[in-house]
Amino acid sequence: MTTRVGVIGTGNIGTFHVNTLATRVSGAEVTAVFDVDTQRAKSLADDVGARSCDSAEAVIARDDVDALLLASPGALHPQQVLACLEADKPVLCEKPLGVTTEECLFVLEAEVALGRQLIQLGFMRRYDPGYLQVKAALDGGHIGDPLMLHCVHRNPTVPPSFNADMAITDSVVHEIDTSRWLLGEEITAITVLGGRTSRHASAQDPQLVLFETESGVIVDLESFVNCQYGYDVRCELVGSDGVVNLDNPTVSAVTAQGNRSTTVPADWQTRFGPAYVVELQAWIDGVGGGRYTGASAWDGYATTAVATAGLRARATGDRVEITLVDKPSLYDGACA
Ligand code: NAD
Ligand code: ISE
Numbered sequence: 001m002t003t004r005v006g007v008i009g010t011g012n013i014g015t016f017h018v019n020t021l022a023t024r025v026s027g028a029e030v031t032a033v034f035d036v037d038t039q040r041a042k043s044l045a046d047d048v049g050a051r052s053c054d055s056a057e058a059v060i061a062r063d064d065v066d067a068l069l070l071a072s073p074g075a076l077h078p079q080q081v082l083a084c085l086e087a088d089k090p091v092l093c094e095k096p097l098g099v100t101t102e103e104c105l106f107v108l109e110a111e112v113a114l115g116r117q118l119i120q121l122g123f124m125r126r127y128d129p130g131y132l133q134v135k136a137a138l139d140g141g142h143i144g145d146p147l148m149l150h151c152v153h154r155n156p157t158v159p160p161s162f163n164a165d166m167a168i169t170d171s172v173v174h175e176i177d178t179s180r181w182l183l184g185e186e187i188t189a190i191t192v193l194g195g196r197t198s199r200h201a202s203a204q205d206p207q208l209v210l211f212e213t214e215s216g217v218i219v220d221l222e223s224f225v226n227c228q229y230g231y232d233v234r235c236e237l238v239g240s241d242g243v244v245n246l247d248n249p250t251v252s253a254v255t256a257q258g259n260r261s262t263t264v265p266a267d268w269q270t271r272f273g274p275a276y277v278v279e280l281q282a283w284i285d286g287v288g289g290g291r292y293t294g295a296s297a298w299d300g301y302a303t304t305a306v307a308t309a310g311l312r313a314r315a316t317g318d319r320v321e322i323t324l325v326d327k328p329s330l331y332d333g334a335c336a
Contacts, residue, residue: 006065010035014071022048094122097300104301121295128275143239154227164204192314230264298331
């Protein structure tokens with residue numbers, strides 16, 4: 001069976017996902033796309049034999065669209081996800097589910113009222129072989145009880161408009177999701193520290209972010225979005241009986257003149273390229289049978305709740321606590 005996908009937003013990741021669906025995912029066909037940049041949408045549609053539509057609503061309503069992929073700006077996600085729910089069509093929504101906690105809760109409640117899961121969030125690290133090995137080491141009992149998680153998330157550069165708040169809502173959200181998923185518990189408090197700022201940055205950068213979890217695990221994250229040298233995402237999970245490290249995947253190493261050197265991925269597409277393919281294949285495989293292996297609307301809500309608390313923590317310098325609503329039973333047994 002082929003799942004016919006409509007894509008809304010054909011910018012960086014929308015284009016990447018359309019090409020992945022068209023060339024590397026089995027059982028999927030991109031049939032319709034929409035972007036306010038109509039030239040870009042048309043050119044991409046032509047590349048993959050899809051139709052370029054006049055609006056997001058038109059894509060969602062089409063009879064030849066079974067499922068939607070949203071890669072529009074995050075502020076538009078709640079309204080577009082709700083339209084997918086109204087049309088009773090599954091949707092893979094790129095992160096975030098929404099910009100405010102209230103709108104994420106509204107979407108969550110709409111899905112709960114529907115009584116079944118149609119929403120998956122695009123937190124692709126859950127499909128990365130490295131992160132899966134870290135999780136397997138913890139869940140397999142190899143390092144004992146988790147105590148601390150040390151993380152680094154560095155981007156080479158960002159545009160001057162990418163401010164310190166965006167570093168939290170756009171970049172740090174990945175560690176919010178991976179920490180919750182790896183540890184299997186919620187984050188209850190967040191603290192954000194600035195410090196000396198890089199001369200390459202137009203806003204506070206780097207930032208040190210601390211999460212505290214329900215059981216008392218401390219997560220520290222260096223978020224540095226102008227590190228210059230490459231895309232560097234690593235972590236070390238410290239347990240009571242051992243440690244597990246996630247490094248950049250090494251594809252080759254040059255050893256010469258007393259040195260051994262490896263490359264650092266250039267960008268997120270390079271580093272997580274394989275994870276996006278697995279993510280999209282799992283989504284397509286699950287859509288038919290209503291089986292979701294990825295992040296849910298609950299994860300989207302919880303992540304935005306932590307990120308928005310992080311914005312307050314950053315603005316005030318205070319430790320900010322996070323209280324979530326009770327988790328609806330619809331999400332019992334979901335990954336996080
Ligand atoms: P982008 O700016 O490159 O692309 C966004 C696209 O949406 C643009 O082409 C823009 O014209 C279009 N758009 C604007 N208004 C629209 C509307 N009303 N309807 C439809 N399209 C509209 O941004 P991006 O980097 O591709 O990010 C898009 C989303 O994907 C964001 O939510 C971002 O956080 C997420 N993202 C996720 C990852 C990841 O690793 N999972 C990576 C990058 C981006
Ligand atoms: C981007 O939007 C992503 O989601 C990338 O995965 C992340 O590393 C980057 O910092 C974000 O800007």
